[in-house]
Amino acid sequence: xxxxxxxxxxxxxxxxxxxxxxxxxxxxxxxxxxxxxxxxxxxxxxxxxxxxxxxxxxxxxxxxxxxxxxxxxxxxxxxxxxxxxxxxxxxxxxxxxxxxxxxxxxxxxxxxxxxxxxxxxxxxxxxxxxxxxxxxxxxxxxxxxxxxxxxxxxxxxxxxxxxxxxxxxxxxxxxxxxxxxxxxxxxxxxxxxxxxxxxxxxxxxxxxxxxxxxxxxxxxxxxx
Amino acid sequence: xxxxxxxxxxxxxxxxxxxxxxxxxxxxxxxxxxxxxxxxxxxxxxxxxxxxxxxxxxxxxxxxxxxxxxxxxxxxxxxxxxxxxxxxxxxxxxxxxxxxxxxxxxxxxxxxxxxxxxxxxxxxxxxxxxxxxxxxxxxxxxxxxxxxxxxxxxxxxxxxxxxxxxxxxxxxxxxxxxxxxxxxxxxxxxxxxxxxxxxxxxxxxxxxxxxxxxxxxxxxxxxxxxxxxxxxxxxxxxxxxxxxxxxxxxxxxxxxxxxxxxxxxxxxxxxxxxxxxx
Numbered sequence: 423x424x425x426x427x428x429x430x431x432x433x434x435x436x437x438x439x440x441x442x443x444x445x446x447x448x449x450x451x452x453x454x455x456x457x458x459x460x461x462x463x464x465x466x467x468x469x470x471x472x473x474x475x476x477x478x479x480x481x482x483x484x485x486x487x488x489x490x491x492x493x494x495x496x497x498x499x500x501x502x503x504x505x506x507x508x509x510x511x512x513x514x515x516x517x518x519x520x521x522x523x524x525x526x527x528x529x530x531x532x533x534x535x536x537x538x539x540x541x542x543x544x545x546x547x548x549x550x551x552x553x554x555x556x557x558x559x560x561x562x563x564x565x566x567x568x569x570x571x572x573x574x575x576x577x578x579x580x581x582x583x584x585x586x587x588x589x590x591x592x593x594x595x596x597x598x599x600x601x602x603x604x605x606x607x608x609x610x611x612x613x614x615x616x617x618x619x620x621x622x623x624x625x626x627x628x629x630x631x632x633x634x635x636x637x638x639x640x641x642x643x644x645x646x
Numbered sequence: 647x648x649x650x651x652x653x654x655x656x657x658x659x660x661x662x663x664x665x666x667x668x669x670x671x672x673x674x675x676x677x678x679x680x681x682x683x684x685x686x687x688x689x690x691x692x693x694x695x696x697x698x699x700x701x702x703x704x705x706x707x708x709x710x711x712x713x714x715x716x717x718x719x720x721x722x723x724x725x726x727x728x729x730x731x732x733x734x735x736x737x738x739x740x741x742x743x744x745x746x747x748x749x750x751x752x753x754x755x756x757x758x759x760x761x762x763x764x765x766x767x768x769x770x771x772x773x774x775x776x777x778x779x780x781x782x783x784x785x786x787x788x789x790x791x792x793x794x795x796x797x798x799x800x801x802x803x804x805x806x807x808x809x810x811x812x813x814x815x816x817x818x819x820x821x822x823x824x825x826x827x828x829x830x831x832x833x834x835x836x837x838x839x840x841x842x843x844x845x846x847x848x849x850x851x852x853x854x855x856x857x858x859x860x861x862x863x864x865x866x867x868x869x870x871x872x873x874x875x876x877x878x879x880x881x882x883x884x885x886x887x888x889x890x891x892x893x894x895x896x897x898x899x900x901x902x903x904x905x906x907x908x909x910x911x912x913x914x915x916x917x918x919x920x921x922x923x924x
């Protein structure tokens with residue numbers, strides 16, 4: 423397309439008079455290319471800088487709601503798990519208790535780190551479960567699905583022996599069923615890949631737990 | 647192929663040599679196939695304009711003259727893109743500023759809040775464990791030494807006063823402790839209860855001798871208000887709950903003292919449920 427015919431190197435000298443105008447054209451072209459490069463780089467840099475800010479989950483996102491609410495939900499499971507480790511009589515109850523306590527405390531750390539990296543507060547002003555469609559209706563007295571009331575927690579604290587074991591298993595089964603329901607909520611509503619992956623892991627863990635908790639409850643002669 | 651490009655015009659002949667001898671360079675101008683080869687080379691290797699200029703003034707360069715005056719199209723495009731870039735940067739900067747305000751700044755902005763961390767720089771280091779009754783200068787206390795056992799702060803609602811020595815330990819773990827004068831009307835207490843129940847790192851208890859009906863404490867911060875409907879209560883909770891923790895968000899709130907009473911319990915075993923006898 424361009425005029426390549428004149429590639430001869432010995433023709434370099436003294437361009438004719440009318441060259442001036444023609445020379446300016448390519449120089450202008452170079453300037454334009456340089457300007458485009460600069461603008462492009464600035465845009466690219468700014469875009470790269472700002473994209474995480476503008477695309478990370480916001481204050482009222484399902485991801486933030488899940489991270490905050492599941493932190494609260496997990497906190498009670500940790501409390502129950504530590505009680506089981508401390509007060510349980512059945513070896514499996516003690517074992518499963520400490521497993522749930524440490525596992526869910528670790529997940530709390532993950533969720534809190536998300537919120538931090540999203541530049542959000544660890545807690546929100548929204549009502550519990552507001553991020554989930556029809557979620558608010560599942561909250562009773564500030565308690566999310568499956569959570570034990572203060573009275574139930576007090577009863578668990580006061581229990582011992584087989585009574586404790588059965589009560590713990592019943593309460594933790596209910597707690598996990600509620601937890602899985604919330605996890606399903608974020609799996610439906612969420613779009614952040616990391617959140618979805620962690621949520622899926624949580625669900626797998628809790629569903630396995632549910633199988634084992636139910637079997638243990640049956641073994642101890644309790645009813646769900 | 648690509649190795650030849652840096653060489654520029656001088657190198658070209660050697661590359662062209664696949665088809666023609668170096669000597670063919672000039673005649674190539676007239677020669678169809680050679681011109682083709684040359685054009686491919688020149689296009690790939692830039693520098694086309696300069697050699698073009700040398701063309702003895704005549705012929706093929708002229709048709710190339712695409713841009714005679716200014717081409718406003720690209721200019722407008724660049725301006726538009728530039729404006730867009732500035733706009734994006736502006737919006738982003740604004741968003742960052744808005745969202746990135748650290749919680750300490752937002753705490754400062756709460757009307758009437760007292761920031762004891764500003765007065766005592768060492769407060770942020772936390773406090774030591776200390777047995778027995780401890781005298782606190784600030785009432786209700788907002789930090790300092792405390793009992794080794796914390797008050798359970800899993801959204802616990804206590805209907806009787808609790809021991810400062812345990813409560814301060816809960817503050818260190820990131821709890822917002824709401825206290826109210828025992829004469830606060832029941833409907834007001836109910837409103838406070840709804841802000842606490844089921845929320846870890848929160849606890850509520852009556853407190854004798856408050857100079858205001860309601861007082862909120864976080865580690866190093868205090869806010870006193872007259873009414874449970876005061877919007878600053880939610881601001882205080884949102885800004886300081888967990889954030890004010892000296893030990894981060896993983897500090898425990900369960901496994902603490904669940905009993906009420908203002909005397910600290912040094913022998914925790916007495917307050918804990920009986921261990922199962924093995």
